[in-house]
Amino acid sequence: MILTTLTFLVFVLITLLIYFVIPKKYKWLVLLASSIYFLFYNNFSFKIVLYILIILLTSYFGGLLISKYKDSCKSKWILLVCIIIILSVLLYLKYTNFLLLTLQYIIRFFGGNFTFNYVYRDFPIGISYYSLIMIGYLVDVYRGICLPQKNILKCALFMSYFPILTSGPFIRYNDEQDYLYNDYKINFKEIYLEIVRILWGLFKVLVISERLNIIVNTIYGDISTYSGLYILLAILCFPIQLYTNFSGSIDIVIGVSKMFGIYLPENFTSPFFSKTITELWRNWHITLGAFLRDYIFYPLMKSNIIQKIGMFFKNKFGKKVSKKVTLYISMFIMWILIGIWHNGSYNFIISSGILQFVYMVLEDLLGPVAHKINVKLHINDQSKGYRIYQIIRTYLLFAFSMIFFRASSVTNGISIIKTLFLSSSFSLRNLGLNNFNYIILLISLLILFIVDKININANILEKVNSFSTVNKIILIGIFILIILTFGMYGIGFNVSDFIYSKF
Amino acid sequence: MKYLKIVIVIIIFILIFIFLNRLVSPKYANHLVEGSMTNAYYKEDKDHEVIFLGDCEVYANISPLVMFENYGITGYVRGNSSQDIWQSYYLLKETLKYEKPKLVVFNVSSMKTSSPDSEAYNRLMIDNMKWSKEKIDLINASMTDEENILSYIFPILRYHARISELTMEDFKYLFKNKVNTYNGFLINQNIKPVDSLPAKRKLASYEFSQKNYEYLDKIYSLCKENNITLILMKAPSLYPYWYQEYDEQIKKYADEKKIDYYNFIDVINDIGIDYNTDTYDGGLHLNLNGAVKLSIYFGKILKEKYNLTDYREYDIIKQKYEKKLKEYYKEIEDGYEKNN
Numbered sequence: 129m130i131l132t133t134l135t136f137l138v139f140v141l142i143t144l145l146i147y148f149v150i151p152k153k154y155k156w157l158v159l160l161a162s163s164i165y166f167l168f169y170n171n172f173s174f175k176i177v178l179y180i181l182i183i184l185l186t187s188y189f190g191g192l193l194i195s196k197y198k199d200s201c202k203s204k205w206i207l208l209v210c211i212i213i214i215l216s217v218l219l220y221l222k223y224t225n226f227l228l229l230t231l232q233y234i235i236r237f238f239g240g241n242f243t244f245n246y247v248y249r250d251f252p253i254g255i256s257y258y259s260l261i262m263i264g265y266l267v268d269v270y271r272g273i274c275l276p277q278k279n280i281l282k283c284a285l286f287m288s289y290f291p292i293l294t295s296g297p298f299i300r301y302n303d304e305q306d307y308l309y310n311d312y313k314i315n316f317k318e319i320y321l322e323i324v325r326i327l328w329g330l331f332k333v334l335v336i337s338e339r340l341n342i343i344v345n346t347i348y349g350d351i352s353t354y355s356g357l358y359i360l361l362a363i364l365c366f367p368i369q370l371y372t373n374f375s376g377s378i379d380i381v382i383g384v385s386k387m388f389g390i391y392l393p394e395n396f397t398s399p400f401f402s403k404t405i406t407e408l409w410r411n412w413h414i415t416l417g418a419f420l421r422d423y424i425f426y427p428l429m430k431s432n433i434i435q436k437i438g439m440f441f442k443n444k445f446g447k448k449v450s451k452k453v454t455l456y457i458s459m460f461i462m463w464i465l466i467g468i469w470h471n472g473s474y475n476f477i478i479s480s481g482i483l484q485f486v487y488m489v490l491e492d493l494l495g496p497v498a499h500k501i502n503v504k505l506h507i508n509d510q511s512k513g514y515r516i517y518q519i520i521r522t523y524l525l526f527a528f529s530m531i532f533f534r535a536s537s538v539t540n541g542i543s544i545i546k547t548l549f550l551s552s553s554f555s556l557r558n559l560g561l562n563n564f565n566y567i568i569l570l571i572s573l574l575i576l577f578i579v580d581k582i583n584i585n586a587n588i589l590e591k592v593n594s595f596s597t598v599n600k601i602i603l604i605g606i607f608i609l610i611i612l613t614f615g616m617y618g619i620g621f622n623v624s625d626f627i628y629s630k631f
Numbered sequence: 632m633k634y635l636k637i638v639i640v641i642i643i644f645i646l647i648f649i650f651l652n653r654l655v656s657p658k659y660a661n662h663l664v665e666g667s668m669t670n671a672y673y674k675e676d677k678d679h680e681v682i683f684l685g686d687c688e689v690y691a692n693i694s695p696l697v698m699f700e701n702y703g704i705t706g707y708v709r710g711n712s713s714q715d716i717w718q719s720y721y722l723l724k725e726t727l728k729y730e731k732p733k734l735v736v737f738n739v740s741s742m743k744t745s746s747p748d749s750e751a752y753n754r755l756m757i758d759n760m761k762w763s764k765e766k767i768d769l770i771n772a773s774m775t776d777e778e779n780i781l782s783y784i785f786p787i788l789r790y791h792a793r794i795s796e797l798t799m800e801d802f803k804y805l806f807k808n809k810v811n812t813y814n815g816f817l818i819n820q821n822i823k824p825v826d827s828l829p830a831k832r833k834l835a836s837y838e839f840s841q842k843n844y845e846y847l848d849k850i851y852s853l854c855k856e857n858n859i860t861l862i863l864m865k866a867p868s869l870y871p872y873w874y875q876e877y878d879e880q881i882k883k884y885a886d887e888k889k890i891d892y893y894n895f896i897d898v899i900n901d902i903g904i905d906y907n908t909d910t911y912d913g914g915l916h917l918n919l920n921g922a923v924k925l926s927i928y929f930g931k932i933l934k935e936k937y938n939l940t941d942y943r944e945y946d947i948i949k950q951k952y953e954k955k956l957k958e959y960y961k962e963i964e965d966g967y968e969k970n971n
Binding site: 134562564565568597598601602605608609612613614615616617618 | 633636637640641644647648651655779781782787788789791792794795796
């Protein structure tokens with residue numbers, strides 16, 4: 129069930145109605161029932177149920193056992209076994225091809241002959257999210273941050289809470305347990321804000337992202353025809369397309385959740401106003417970054433092996449070098465995992481992993497050098513102009529890395545880069561949009577720019593909250609009309625194409 | 632005061648919403664005029680003695696005005712592109728709310744189709760139909776798997792992409808519909824002789840579906856309840872093939888129900904159809920020439936066999952039809968001028 133469809137909105141509406149009429153103590157069961165329905169809406173089979181049950185039962189019993197043996201070293205082993213089980217399910221379902229391809233590369237590298245056949249496995253919706261979420265839950269129980277959930281159905285709700293299944297954000301048990309299981313009284317004053325948030329998400333996805341999608345798909349879909357400036361246009365458009373699509377979905381998820389009284393963490397905070405890649409990643413897919421930082425990066429930094437490496441470099445090259453080396457090793461591992469998490473293929477590892485790591489290392493190493501050069505050249509790096517330059521630079525670097533994110537493979541990504549340098553004529557016609565649509569796109573991008581700019585230092589929703597009820601209703605009405613009229617949704621219908629074609 | 636303001640704001644938004652729905656809907660005025668046929672009926676005086684039901688084989692092949700001119704028959708074609716039998720049934724139901732004809736002539740070619748054909752044909756037929764229980768039933772019966780009744784209620788959900796392609800026609804016909812037919816007959820003066828026809832294929836099954844028989848029964852019962860004589864016909868098209876097996880099933884049904892069935896494919900020579908001059912698409916549909924010949928031929932049968940009134944003897948009706956015939960011949964003349 130896609131978040132931007134009428135089916136999803138009707139589904140949410142029905143769930144909301146039942147949620148508010150049902151007695152307090154059973155409200156969470158409504159969410160659970162809806163989540164189970166959502167989980168199996170498009171995909172129901174014995175195997176799918178089995179995979180979900182393995183993760184649920186491992187997490188549930190694992191949590192109880194870790195808590196039971198919390199003072200003995202058994203708890204560490206239980207945690208490890210649980211993580212291995214959950215990751216095995218995830219690897220089996222989503223990363224078999226990636227592992228086999230890697231094996232193929234390795235064997236061929238050593239002169240062997242091995243060709244793997246692509247394996248297709250049906251996997252449950254949201255598995256990449258709740259596998260990690262449940263690992264986070266087990267680690268939190270182990271660390272004593274939270275107590276284990278004793279009711280398996282409540283544990284199932286935490287794992288399968290339906291709004292987050294398609295696009296996140298990553299949630300943590302300790303943050304959400306009160307919201308998920310406790311009674312919630314509807315706040316009619318805030319419901320306007322939640323509706324505005326959902327509509328804003330729909331606007332971003334349907335009005336902006338879908339239009340950009342047409343341009344990007346047209347160009348990337350035919351790189352033998354489109355080259356040079358066309359490729360540059362696609363490269364520049366894709367990050368905004370991705371951002372509006374992803375953050376728009378998150379707006380819907382957060383808005384819907386707030387209607388149930390569930391507060392979810394923000395996942396994006398005006399990322400394209402960032403001055404460095406490091407800053408950009410603090411504002412982009414925030415919950416994934418935070419999750420991996422807390423559950424992988426910090427534990428890695430504290431791990432024996434990294435400590436030993438640190439000691440080795442400290443003795444050889446001094447404290448400063450040792451700090452950098454341990455930091456970069458941990459960062460490298462974390463970014464590779466971020467790349468793998470996005471999808472088990474090398475183009476994702478390059479785009480969301482290696483390139484981001486390289487950018488950050490370069491920023492860390494060259495930042496002080498650049499500052500010194502600026503001082504010598506009397507460039508004020510605190511000026512507005514310099515800030516704009518930094519923002520554009522960051523966007524361009526990010527856009528370049530996203531070539532591999534959008535590409536179907538590493539080879540395809542390289543081909544795209546090669547065609548970027550081929551000369552070509554340029555016209556905005558024949559990219560799938562007419563003049564009217566370009567105007568709508570430009571106006572929408574301007575609105576997005578203004579809203580994101582305001583959101584840097586303030587929360588625009590708080591400003592909306594200060595509106596009178598009438599003005600709030602006007603805003604909602606305008607949004608609905610804009611989305612319905614200018615949104616790109618539904619089946620394409622070219623009435624001229626069909627007439628008498630069947631004869 | 633606050634609540635009054637809220638109510639006013641909501642009303643304004645509803646009005647804008649209605650306006651936008653109408654604005655983006657196709658107008659079917661000068662392009663894809665097949666979409667204007669269902670609506671054209673509402674502008675008619677509802678005093679027809681014969682209603683012709685069916686798909687393009689009816690609206691392209693039968694000219695009620697020619698029947699009036701020659702025999703004084705008042706008829707109307709309630710036909711649309713690729714009109715399925717269930718659509719014919721609900722259109723008949725709707726028609727009977729307005730008038731009670733003496734005869735209903737149903738063209739049986741749609742008996743071959745057992746499932747909704749395509750969204751596009753549904754849209755052409757349904758978009759401009761007046762809202763009624765029949766329309767809701769018709770939509771529910773006609774929708775393909777991808778369709779949703781909400782998009783019929785709120786056309787903006789389906790046609791919003793047209794906002795970037797609006798033309799003057801969309802504003803000109805914002806609150807009115809253009810009539811492009813003459814008592815349901817759509818003039819086509821083009822000529823495309825029959826060149827060659829695709830080879831006849833052997834079908835896996837020639838059986839009409841149970842569902843279609845059920846709807847044919849419904850049409851039969853509806854006519855019977857309203858004391859209307861039902862007649863079945865098959866227009867003289869050469870393609871798609873009307874197999875012998877199809878014909879036998881209709882003959883059997885007609886015999887059982889004691890209703891008349893005319894298969895005009897059998898009498899092409901008697902009608903005088905020349906497929907070098909009388910078809911606009913190589914034998915699928917008749918053009919104006921062919922339609923006139925068929926209308927004269929069939930009108931004679933209707934007049935002689937079913938005791939229809941000669942309305943040429945009624946001044947008011949005669950005057951009304953003379954006016955229509957004048958416009959009809961003017962369009963034909965204009966068409967000839969355009970073609971030559």
